[in-house]
Amino acid sequence: MYTTLNVIMMIIWLLSLPVMITGLVLVCIKKQRKNGLKTLGLGVFLFLSSLIVGVALVDKIKTDQITHNNEIATSSSTALIDIDNQGENVIHTPTEDTNDQVTKPEIKKSENNDGIGFLGWFLLVILTLFSLSTLYHYRQYKRKKHFEEQVSMLLSDVSPSNFSEASEMFPELDAYEYDYRLMRNEKLLGIQEYVTFISSKKTKPFGRLLITNQAVIFESPEKNERITWTQIASASITYQGCQINRRSGIAWNYEFNATPRFAAVVRILEKYH
Incomplete structure (x- = not known):
């Protein structure tokens, strides 16, 4: 033995x-x-x-x-x-x-x-x-x-030359269906449900993350955050979540099970913003 x-x-x-x-x-x-x-x-x-x-x-x-x-x-x-x-x-x-x-x-x-x-x-x-x-x-x-x-399959046929063209690469979502009020000339390109906002506080807001051609928006019952693409220094996304580095202030971190389409939208807009 x-x-x-x-x-x-x-x-x-x-x-x-x-x-x-x-x-x-x-x-x-x-x-x-x-x-x-x-x-x-x-x-x-x-x-x-x-x-x-x-x-x-x-x-x-x-x-x-x-x-x-x-x-x-x-x-x-x-x-x-x-x-x-x-x-x-x-x-x-x-x-x-x-x-x-x-x-x-x-x-x-x-x-x-x-x-x-x-x-x-x-x-x-x-x-x-x-x-x-x-x-x-x-x-x-x-x-x-x-x-x-x-x-990679979603991005294989995408070859824009600027941010405006990148925004046109994915079909626009129906904002009314997702109960989101668009700003002027704004297009809803991606939405991710069941998102947790990671912060130093004990209470971590739970909501959803929206991507438009103008901004990244986090909506939850506790708080709403909106940051425009001009205020974003960089953004990275994996299948486990997303990190948004602002030009001023601390980075915003979100945890969720990312969908491939949402990740593709974030990556293409981040690349050409």
Whole structure:
């Protein structure tokens, strides 16, 4: 059993190396630094825990081997004495003593067969956590890849020369349908529902984000924010949210599950604004 667990620890130790390398790569990417630290921390934890447990298992295997060898040597010495007295023991040994001799090995065997033990459960928990974490990161990676492919498809045929042309690349949405009052010469180009405005306050406003050819608008029951494209220094968007850097003041951060069309509108307008 310990040999099998030691092999499992070796596998986890080897798998922790690419996890740490991936974490280091993500840390070097500014937008992925937070995820990189989490991945790196997970890799270090798996590396150290598997190393410590693996060393403990090797020591346990060596100790058990030495004990087993000593038991064999002792049994061999005792066997010679038992052979001389075998005839006498067979004649005079009561029936219940024979039963005890048969029962004691069985009891000892059952005591040794105690399942996978504490170390086994500990390793099983680590392996389960590692599997779940790997599955989660793989799912996030596939989701991001699929999202970027969809955005790229929407932008593949878009080649404007200025902001005005970029605003005409996507069909205008019906503002009346979305209960939005347009300003003069304003066109509603994109809308994102279920948006959380990230702030230092305890209460985080929850609402929607609208993109027009004039501004970026956040609407919620708690607050409404409007910033024109001339006031925006830069904007970036992923499948997890959006960050708007203003020319003056702190950046505005929003969390949401972005739709490919909304992301495409933000990126094309940000590029030519």
